[in-house]
Amino acid sequence: MGVVYEAEDVTLGRRVALKFLPPELSTETAALDRFMLEARAASALNHPNICTIYAVENAGGQSFIAMELLEGQSLDATLATCPIPLDRMLEISTQLADALDAAHSKGIVHRDIKPANIFVTGRGVVKILDFGLAKLTQGAHSVADMATLGPPGTAQLTSPGSTVGTIAYMSPEQARGETLDARTDLFSVGIVIYQMATGRLPFQGKTSAVIFNAILEREPVPAVEINPALPPRLQEIIGKTLEKDRELRYQSAADLRGDLKRLKRDTGSGRGLATSGSRVEIPAASNSSRIKPPSSSKIVTAVRGNKLGATITTLIALVLIAAAAYGIYSFLSRGRVAPFENVSVKKITDTGKASLAAISPDGKYILNVKDDNGQESLLLRNVPTDSNTEVVPPALVHYKGLRFSPDGNYLYFIRSEAGSDALEYLYRAPVLGGTPQKLVTDIDSNITFSPDGNHFAFLRYNDPDADKYQLIVQSSEGGDEKVLSSGPMRSGVYDPAWSPDGRVIIAGVRQPEGAVSGLMLIDAKSGQPKLFFKASFGILSDPAWMPDGRGVLVLLRDQTSNFTLNQIAFISYPEAKSRLITRDINNYSDLSVASDGHSLATVLKQSRWDLFTTPAATPNSGHAQQVTSGKPAGNFAWTADGQLLISQGLALTLLNPASGSKTELISASQGDGLAAEPSACANGRYIVFTLAGRGGKRSQDIARMDAGGGNIKEITEGKLDASPICSPDGQWVFYIDQSNGSKLFKVPIDGGSPQRISDQLVATRFDISPDGKVAAFGTFDHLGDHKAKLALVATDSGKTTNLLAFEHLPQGSIQYSRDGKSVIYPVRENGVDNLWQQPLDGSPGKHITSFDSQQIGDSFGWSLDGSKLGLIRGHVDSDVVLIRDSQP
Numbered sequence: 001m002g003v004v005y006e007a008e009d010v011t012l013g014r015r016v017a018l019k020f021l022p023p024e025l026s027t028e029t030a031a032l033d034r035f036m037l038e039a040r041a042a043s044a045l046n047h048p049n050i051c052t053i054y055a056v057e058n059a060g061g062q063s064f065i066a067m068e069l070l071e072g073q074s075l076d077a078t079l080a081t082c083p084i085p086l087d088r089m090l091e092i093s094t095q096l097a098d099a100l101d102a103a104h105s106k107g108i109v110h111r112d113i114k115p116a117n118i119f120v121t122g123r124g125v126v127k128i129l130d131f132g133l134a135k136l137t138q139g140a141h142s143v144a145d146m147a148t149l150g151p152p153g154t155a156q157l158t159s160p161g162s163t164v165g166t167i168a169y170m171s172p173e174q175a176r177g178e179t180l181d182a183r184t185d186l187f188s189v190g191i192v193i194y195q196m197a198t199g200r201l202p203f204q205g206k207t208s209a210v211i212f213n214a215i216l217e218r219e220p221v222p223a224v225e226i227n228p229a230l231p232p233r234l235q236e237i238i239g240k241t242l243e244k245d246r247e248l249r250y251q252s253a254a255d256l257r258g259d260l261k262r263l264k265r266d267t268g269s270g271r272g273l274a275t276s277g278s279r280v281e282i283p284a285a286s287n288s289s290r291i292k293p294p295s296s297s298k299i300v301t302a303v304r305g306n307k308l309g310a311t312i313t314t315l316i317a318l319v320l321i322a323a324a325a326y327g328i329y330s331f332l333s334r335g336r337v338a339p340f341e342n343v344s345v346k347k348i349t350d351t352g353k354a355s356l357a358a359i360s361p362d363g364k365y366i367l368n369v370k371d372d373n374g375q376e377s378l379l380l381r382n383v384p385t386d387s388n389t390e391v392v393p394p395a396l397v398h399y400k401g402l403r404f405s406p407d408g409n410y411l412y413f414i415r416s417e418a419g420s421d422a423l424e425y426l427y428r429a430p431v432l433g434g435t436p437q438k439l440v441t442d443i444d445s446n447i448t449f450s451p452d453g454n455h456f457a458f459l460r461y462n463d464p465d466a467d468k469y470q471l472i473v474q475s476s477e478g479g480d481e482k483v484l485s486s487g488p489m490r491s492g493v494y495d496p497a498w499s500p501d502g503r504v505i506i507a508g509v510r511q512p513e514g515a516v517s518g519l520m521l522i523d524a525k526s527g528q529p530k531l532f533f534k535a536s537f538g539i540l541s542d543p544a545w546m547p548d549g550r551g552v553l554v555l556l557r558d559q560t561s562n563f564t565l566n567q568i569a570f571i572s573y574p575e576a577k578s579r580l581i582t583r584d585i586n587n588y589s590d591l592s593v594a595s596d597g598h599s600l601a602t603v604l605k606q607s608r609w610d611l612f613t614t615p616a617a618t619p620n621s622g623h624a625q626q627v628t629s630g631k632p633a634g635n636f637a638w639t640a641d642g643q644l645l646i647s648q649g650l651a652l653t654l655l656n657p658a659s660g661s662k663t664e665l666i667s668a669s670q671g672d673g674l675a676a677e678p679s680a681c682a683n684g685r686y687i688v689f690t691l692a693g694r695g696g697k698r699s700q701d702i703a704r705m706d707a708g709g710g711n712i713k714e715i716t717e718g719k720l721d722a723s724p725i726c727s728p729d730g731q732w733v734f735y736i737d738q739s740n741g742s743k744l745f746k747v748p749i750d751g752g753s754p755q756r757i758s759d760q761l762v763a764t765r766f767d768i769s770p771d772g773k774v775a776a777f778g779t780f781d782h783l784g785d786h787k788a789k790l791a792l793v794a795t796d797s798g799k800t801t802n803l804l805a806f807e808h809l810p811q812g813s814i815q816y817s818r819d820g821k822s823v824i825y826p827v828r829e830n831g832v833d834n835l836w837q838q839p840l841d842g843s844p845g846k847h848i849t850s851f852d853s854q855q856i857g858d859s860f861g862w863s864l865d866g867s868k869l870g871l872i873r874g875h876v877d878s879d880v881v882l883i884r885d886s887q888p
Contacts, residue, residue, distance in 0.1 A: 006069060009054075012629065013660035016054060019065040045106060046606060048585055049099035051119070051127045054629065072122045076115035079195060086230070089196045090264040092118075095126035096189055097257035098584070103128075104182040104253055105347055111180060113188035114169040115195065167208050168201050172244045175212050183246040186256060190241025197234065198226040202242065216244070233263050258342040258886060339546055339570055339597060340553070340581045340885045348381060348601070352877035356590050358402035358411075359601035359882075363594035365431070366601050367391070367411055368880045369399045373831040378402075378413060380431070383882065391429065392436070400424050401446030402592075404431075405476065406453035414443055423787075426458070439478045448498045448505065449476070450524075457496050457505055461489060469493050471505070471522060485527035489741040493520065495542055499573075500549040506532065508540050510720070510739060519543060519552070519571070533576045536698075541566070544591040544600075549573065553591050553600065556580070564634070568602065568883075589878075598885040609857050609874035611636055611646060613657060616862060616869045619835070619849040624873070627657060635677050635859040636870060639707065640684035642863055644870065647676045652689060654709070657868075665709035672712065680707065681726035682864060686749060688715075688724040688733050702735050704749065715751040723765055728772040734795070736762050744775055744793065758793045760800060765813035765858065770820045774801065777814055778825075790814070790823065792840070807838050807845045812858055818866055824848065826856040833873075835860065 002019040009016050052068040110131060119127040171187035173180060194202045202220030205211040224235045237259050243249040250256045348366055356369040366381045375394035401414040411431055414424050426440035445459035453476060460470045471485040492510030502524060509520040518534035538558030545552050551572040566588045568581040587605040611627040634647040644655045651667040652675045666672040673694030680687050684707055691703035702716040702724045719739035726733055734746045744757040766777035779791040792802040808827040815824050822839040833856040838845040857872030
């Protein structure tokens with residue numbers, strides 16, 4: 001399909017691969033259409049096991065695709081030179097299944113899976129290539145329709161009844177020229193696995209007609225007969241992929257991936273899988289193996305006459321009974337499969353706009369929120385019929401939590417009212433329809449029900465009498481509130497979940513004994529708290545009890561995901577042992593478990609954020625230039641000499657926007673620790689940033705280094721310090737102490753005793769005025785009108801000099817204008833973010849950017865000379881998925 005060259009992207013300073021059509025095909029319409037289809041199909045997929053497409057260009061009448069440059073060799077080259085060990089074979093197969101699951105979820109079928117289209121990098125990462133024969137399945141909406149995937153006329157690149165692909169790797173339905181779906185790729189993957197396992201193809205012949213006949217009519221020689229060292233379960237997996245009837249084949253790549261991962265785990269843990277032709281049996285006890293009592297009457301008489309002997313005999317009997325009981329318990333425990341150890345995943349929504357989800361106790365309904373251009377609606381989906389009902393129409397409100405009552409008759413939701421995000425209300429409505437009833441005013445967490453459904457619990461922050469949280473219990477019908485437990489806000493209790501036996505309420509808690517977060521057990525009668533589990537330097541959220549009380553599912557963000565992605569984990573109770581359920585590149589939010597313990601609803605998020613620069617005089621989409629690609633950009637800062645200091649993947653990189661040259665200043669892979677949130681001092685001397693995990697420390701501190709890198713020094717010793725900003729004179733560093741209720745502090749640039757500036761809650765990223773005298777940030781007025789406010793705080797005295805209403809609800813950071821007379825922040829209209837400038841003298845504000853797409857992330861700012869504006873821009877696609885435990 002193409003000729004590939006190695007090239008250099010001179011703008012971004014990276015090596016790429018350029019794929020051109022061969023000259024003899026460059027004028028053929030069908031070949032060009034298929035070429036463009038490949039680019040569009042692959043570019044619609046963002047997955048580590050699929051070759052990344054950077055751009056599709058045309059120069060001098062020649063179309064070409066700019067794609068990721070891979071170093072390694074194709075799988076067919078590997079198969080030709082050496083056998084593939086079992087563990088490596090399973091790893092390759094698992095990565096293939098994972099990539100196909102991502103493609104199939106977007107409605108894309110590859111149709112030409114074969115070793116020549118599977119690339120293995122030098123680091124062992126599998127990449128699927130060549131989507132030139134890909135097609136969209138009927139009813140796929142996640143990528144858009146075929147008209148947008150390919151150019152006009154590409155909806156049918158092959159005639160009905162024709163065969164496409166490579167004959168030896170075709171499925172029976174391909175050979176018959178039938179309509180194809182995702183299961184055809186699974187048959188081809190089965191052929192690839194068979195070839196890796198045996199060194200030969202399952203369907204062979206000297207002519208295409210003979211191969212077609214073998215695919216359609218003949219069963220292949222079992223792989224274990226060719227390679228007796230293979231485990232029987234691998235033969236079962238291969239057999240299921242090569243079923244000629246696709247209704248009997250694996251129905252999804254996710255199911256195949258689950259079986260492969262489980263086999264890899266078992267073979268890797270030495271569980272003694274039997275080889276071909278053998279089976280494991282538990283032998284019955286024979287007469288010869290039974291222990292018989294001694295028959296000598298003298299011994300019996302001696303024992304009976306000796307009390308000490310009788311006591312010893314009794315103790316021995318008790319030990320034997322205990323040992324037998326423990327053995328039975330251990331055997332039964334081994335037979336209990338861990339929850340969600342082997343899962344299948346089904347996408348419930350395909351809008352990319354879901355934000356919350358809750359599953360009904362019987363698993364038949366999923367309640368979810370749709371956020372469409374700033375207006376949120378509440379939808380109820382019937383899972384068996386895939387039908388939706390709108391419960392609450394779209395409005396300018398914000399939902400915070402969803403729940404079903406334990407009997408499944410009512411749904412509960414927490415949301416704000418139009419114009420105010422600071423105060424939330426709890427509503428209840430019948431599942432079958434009816435007017436929502438307001439039950440609680442001022443609620444700061446999702447609710448959790450007692451096992452009998454008669455009561456629910458929730459959190460309320462900022463007690464008017466003190467800086468405290470309150471865990472409150474209330475009747476499900478409404479009425480008087482009872483404060484079960486309370487404590488200082490700095491302890492950060494969040495996300496309560498009532499245990500199935502009703503004895504305790506588990507909740508997240510910040511900073512337990514040096515870890516970033518953990519789980520606390522609160523006695524449901526006395527309210528006494530007890531630390532149950534602490535993350536090994538990670539952030540836990542959304543605990544959801546398994547119905548049998550064996551443990552909780554949680555969202556975990558830690559080093560394994562560079563602290564950027566939530567993965568789903570299981571923590572056993574009462575053992576407090578943790579195990580990851582997901583290990584992928586997605587980000588999850590919100591957890592809800594059905595009463596059978598085998599169905600889990602969650603929101604899967606896929607983000608794309610990059611750094612853009614634009615001339616300050618014309619800040620719009622037409623003049624924006626993308627600076628980063630590949631790794632998602634986190635935060636950035638302009639340096640005094642006009643370079644960009646970028647946080648990507650917990651490393652800090654210095655980028656020259658003129659030349660594209662990059663210099664890595666600090667990296668976790670080099671043992672420097674996890675770095676983020678950079679800020680450059682205006683005098684050009686230092687860079688300040690957050691630093692976590694250096695030298696094994698379980699804390700996040702503020703650090704500084706020389707502007708050119710090196711000479712790293714930690715200048716705070718807190719637990720969770722964040723968002724540092726160098727003062728204009730370069731003498732101080734301002735930051736937020738998140739372990740002290742997100743309050744503003746400052747510390748000398750050379751280190752020393754931190755000083756607390758204000759008791760105001762810092763609810764957004766803050767900024768310091770150009771003269772260094774005032775800090776500006778968003779906060780909440782919990783004692784007044786419960787609305788978000790702009791706080792202006794003197795940096796010397798800590799006095800709040802003004803508390804202003806926002807003209808628009810900020811979507812991110814607060815920054816001062818260069819003259820210090822106004823503040824600037826992102827606002828969202830019709831799903832698009834632009835920067836709004838609000839004067840501090842009360843005069844009307846205005847838009848200062850005119851972007852027509854995308855959203856603005858956590859970081860934006862002007863170069864020190866004011867000529868350029870940098871912004872993190874991108875979007876998040878989020879959909880509800882149903883994860884099912886495939887174990888009985």
